[in-house]
Amino acid sequence: MSFEAYPLVSDWLNAHDDRLLIHTGKVDIGQRISTALIRIVQEELSLPPSRLDIAPVRTGHAPDEGITSGSNSIEQSGRAVAAAAATVRATILDLAVSRHGGAAADWKIDDGFVHRPGTNLRLDLIDLIRDLPPDLPIDPGRPRHVPEQAPLPAMRGIDDMVQGSFTFVHDLDLPSMWHARRISPPHAKATLRDIDQTKIENIEAKGLQIIRDGSFVAVAGAGEWDVVKAATSLGLACTWDQGGGLPETDISAQLAPENAERFRVVDGTPQNGSVPAPLDAPDMSARFERPYQIHGALAPSAALAEWTGDTLLLRSHSQGIYPLRAAIADSLGLTTSQVEITHVPGSGCYGHNGADDAAFEAALIAMARPNTPILLKWSREDEHVWEPFAPAMAVQVDAKLADGRIIAFSAEAYSDTHRGRPRPGPNRAGPAKLLANRFRAIAMDAYVSPPNMGTHAGMHRNLDPAYAFPDKRLVKNLVRGLPHRTSAMRCLGAVANVFAIESSMDEIARQADADPIAFRQAHLDDPRACAVLHELDRRIQARGQLRDGIGRGIAYAQYKNVMTRVGVAVEVAVTDTAEVRLDHAIIVADAGRVIDPLGLTAQLEGGFMQAASWALCEEVRWDRDGIMSRDWDSYPVIRFDNVPVIDVVLLNTSDQPSVGAGEASPGPTVAAIANAIYDCIGLRLRRMPFTADALTQAALEI
Amino acid sequence: MGACHAVSVSLTINGTRHDIASDLDTPLVYVLRDELKLKGTKFGCGLEQCGACAVMVEGKAVLSCVTPVEVFDGKEITTIEGIAETEIGQRVQRAFVEETAAQCGYCTPGLVVAAVALLENTPTPDSETTKRALTPHLCRCGSHPRVLKAIKRATTT
Known part of the structure; x- marks a missing residue:
């Protein structure tokens, strides 16, 4: 749980000027977690929403809550913030009593003030919060104070969204900033053989810089449209070894037991050991399939990076700034304290899209041009082709019936991994999951994820039907070595x-x-x-x-x-x-x-x-x-x-x-x-x- | 491009005339965002497939991510930053807020522009007309039903 790792009130709530700042490691990806957190604190402390804000989500400052995913934000951040706010409520009432007398029940909290009806004692809530001891622990047992009616806060950011003044990472514009674009290989198996030297000279003559590390190629310059044009011309100047091309695999045929690592799933959890035999003579038998699909964020991924010679400053729409920081630091031979990542919104992501890869690529470009902020944007084609896809899946269902009821039910799921996020792990799992590391001069092989044995996780999420069938046979079939890089997309399996x-x-x-x-x-x-x-x-x-x-x-x-x-x-x-x-x-x-x-x-x-x-x-x-x-x-x-x-x-x-x-x-x-x-x-x-x-x-x- | 004689483009954007320094082949969206620092118009595809870059040119919603700036020479352009200068613009923005017709908000400026252009030409569109007008625009968060409600609200308030 989030508040076990961050047990202090001040880990989650802090007075800042005349406002209360809410700290969270979860980021807004269109799911409005910031609005929900503001509402939780607003309810608990009767503070008007204008006196509440969400602190920037930045490594080294925000609680490390891993990845914003799995519909967990309200249960993790929400629970921690609610418990912190409930602790604050009780403690400031005690503080008011100790300073001005009466019993806690004599004091009311209302509209940002603590006041004692019948007296002129009226204390600013945020001033009192400022006086709380910094090491005040969250008391998770505090009952929540939920008023019967509290005004609903407007969605955070919507006024700016309709006026065009909401800032996405794509909109950042720093003094002396350069723009960058990557040159995509024709496909994942290709390696760069050569770039036409004349074209390189033409591009460099215009004051642009070409960045190359193995088969990773990018171009950067001051003017965005100049960079876009240069990227097109540089792409045409590259010749590639095709490496046999993309495998034209029949995925449906590959999603079969003989290609799979198989696990029986009991109560939503995969088990090692043998898989039970299929149902004998089922009354109903059918196979269902889903193809590879993309997240397809409306805004192609982007990131802003600056290398100061000592520290790498990144702004990214990644869903997991701490895991990404670890993966990037490891990739570049830096310590994590040399990398700072601040979350800045991108468009809705629906899972692991190109955000992390773009952040790392921006870092590679920035390291080649110190002290220049680099805004890398992927093209529409980059995002469609190079984001990690939602894996293709197949599900075989068999059922036996008696007297119009289901008496035995079998479901077998087949897919490649849903776990491609650059989380740290054995065998440099973090770096191995960053796209550019497959193409750099010292290239890393595609990462082979271990089977996800978590409960209701990965491909076996919702494999267990909600129904009380007398006999359930559930099997997870992990099939690897399929043609495309895959990762988490909304709902997983x-x-x-x-x-x-x-x-x-x-x-x-x-x-x-x-x-x-x-x-x-x-x-x-x-x-x-x-x-x-x-x-x-x-x-x-x-x-x-x-x-x-x-x-x-x-x-x-x-x-x-x-x-x-x-x-x-x-x-x-x-x-x-x-x-x-x-x-x-x-x-x-x-x-x-x-x-x-x-x-x-x-x-x-x-x-x-x-x-x-x-x-x-x-x-x-x-x-x-x-x-x-x-x-x-x-x-x-x-x-x-x-x-x-x-x-x-x-x-x-x-x-x-x-x-x-x-x-x-x-x-x-x-x-x-x-x-x-x-x-x-x-x-x-x-x-x-x-x-x-x-x-x-x-x-x-x- | 005309190296032997100076060619310049001027645009009237949100009521102000600008002489444009960008190259003539620059798509309008880059001129708006990079030269004029009007970041409200979004880049989504560069292929006129998603509608994120819509601006209003003489009363019509136009996608700005492909057509070079020189084609717009002398034109009056309204971007999302200037859309509130008309009563219809304010009404549409207010309706989007009241219906919470956005999630991530990236498609929102283009949709607001498209809605204003629609209502300026067709004050009370039926549902099919509205859907047709918005079909060049993608929303990946699935705010479509709320956007349709917002436009309906904007026509009746």
């Missing part, structure tokens, strides 16, 4: 696993001629899950008869089996050209006590839209010569012309702890869309994405 399980539930319910919601409820022993489905059913009934040509599908999952419970219903139509049109959606969620209802709703809706894009549009394509998905035309994503009306319902379970929701809706969304397509046209889509071509192909296979 939960997308493919929930797609597979909830498509299967739909298929089995139909075989049993059962209502899909009642069929699920009959297999659930979790009353909160049943309540989510009950509310979903009520909302569906309220919509009345479906119009002609519209199909409806539903799905349910609880993210990581312990976080937010989500039921999704989707209504779709299929056009004459086999395009799936999203018409209407309902999302019912139980996230425990809700801190920021708007933020929660936005996360659930956003998760729906991203999952709809994965479900309907997205697939990385490649051939021998390289990745073919290089921009938004060759890798289409969902656009405004296919946005349904989405009704979000948050169940009121304010007596339950808050749990993360940033990744709760995507899995059920993909499955609900697949189930809706079946309901609409009778075709069972078992491979994402459900494009017009896929629908046409499925129709031909009937």
Whole structure:
């Protein structure tokens, strides 16, 4: 837990001028953690939001909370900040009593002041906080003070966002700063043979600098457009050894038991030892697949680096500034105290995108030109081609039925690793996971991650169905050596696993001629899950008869089996050209006590839209010569012309702890869309994405 | 480019005339961001595929990441920094805030510009018209439903 490593109030809360600064190691990546943290402190201390702010998230200053991922921010940072604020509340009341008398109950905290009704004693809360001992420990046992009504804070930064004055790392502009661009190899197997010397001289004659370390090549200069043009011309001046090209592997065939390291999964945790035999003569058997997909951040990755000759100062939109600092320091032979990384927002990232790689590359360029701030920006093509992809997955589901109920259920997941982040570890794991280290003169091999044996982690996240089946057989199959670098993307394995399980539930319910919601409820022993489905059913009934040509599908999952419970219903139509049109959606969620209802709703809706894009549009394509998905035309994503009306319902379970929701809706969304397509046209889509071509192909296979 | 005679471009941006020093082939977005330090207009793709770089040119939303600055010579351009100079601009910005129509905010300036251009030409667009006008714009956080609500709100308040 975060506050076990950082046990002092002052690790999390500090008076600064007339404001209270909240320290966190979690960063805003569009999930509004800063807004939620401000609300937590605002509730506890009755401080107006204008007197609260989030401290810059910088190594050496912020708590080290690892990576901002896994929908953990509210449980980790949120819990620590809440406990620190509760401790502050109790302690300042004691302080007021010791200084001015009375009992703690005689004092009230209101609107930034501690006052004693009936007297003119009115003390500024932040002045009192300034007087707290710096070594005051957090008392985790303090009950939280939650007012019945507190005004909702506006989303932090939104005023600046609509005015164009919100600063992204891309917008930094320091005096004497240079811009930089990298020269991408044609593909991951290529190595640089030569650069045309005449072109080099032409570029250098314009006052630009070329940086080369093995096959890592970049160009830097004062003017951004000059650098962009030089990068194009330098790219054309490079000749590459192709190294046999990219393997044109049939991934679907590779995702098979004979290629895998296999683990039985019990209660969400992989076990060493033998894997149980498959179900004998299953009544239902189907395989589901997801292709490689990209995070596809709207802003290509960027970073600002400056090397002072002694210290490397970096600004990055990385989700994990401390692990990145360790990986970069190790790569460059520096101590961690010589590297300082400050988080500056990028665009939404949805997992491990190019941010860390761009930060390291900016550092390599900056080291070649000391005392010059270097703003490196990846191009759109760099981001599409070189970010770590979400791994392709396959999930085999088998089930046995008796009397219309499932009596045995088997799910086997197959994929490459979801763990590509540059975390420190054995065999210089951190540096080995930074892209440029594969291309530098002293090149490192691609890192082979050990199997993730964590509970509900990696590919086996949500492999364990929420249902109380009498017999469950769950298997994780780690397949390595596949063609592409892969890492964490929003939900990890939960997308493919929930797609597979909830498509299967739909298929089995139909075989049993059962209502899909009642069929699920009959297999659930979790009353909160049943309540989510009950509310979903009520909302569906309220919509009345479906119009002609519209199909409806539903799905349910609880993210990581312990976080937010989500039921999704989707209504779709299929056009004459086999395009799936999203018409209407309902999302019912139980996230425990809700801190920021708007933020929660936005996360659930956003998760729906991203999952709809994965479900309907997205697939990385490649051939021998390289990745073919290089921009938004060759890798289409969902656009405004296919946005349904989405009704979000948050169940009121304010007596339950808050749990993360940033990744709760995507899995059920993909499955609900697949189930809706079946309901609409009778075709069972078992491979994402459900494009017009896929629908046409499925129709031909009937 | 004309080395033998001086060629210069001037733009009126948010009501102020600027003589441009950048090379004539520079796409407008780099002139705005680097020469004029107007960082609100975002670069997303450089291919006119994502809409992050939209600005308003004589009442229409135009993508600024490909077309060279010389093509805009003499034109009146409104960027996100100047969008609040009209009542519609203020209304759209207010509606985006009231509907919390952003997550990471990177697509937001382009969407605000597109929404203002839409409402200046079509004061009460139906839902299909709005969706069509926004289809050149990508949002990867999935704020689409809130953006559509914000534009609806801006037409009715």
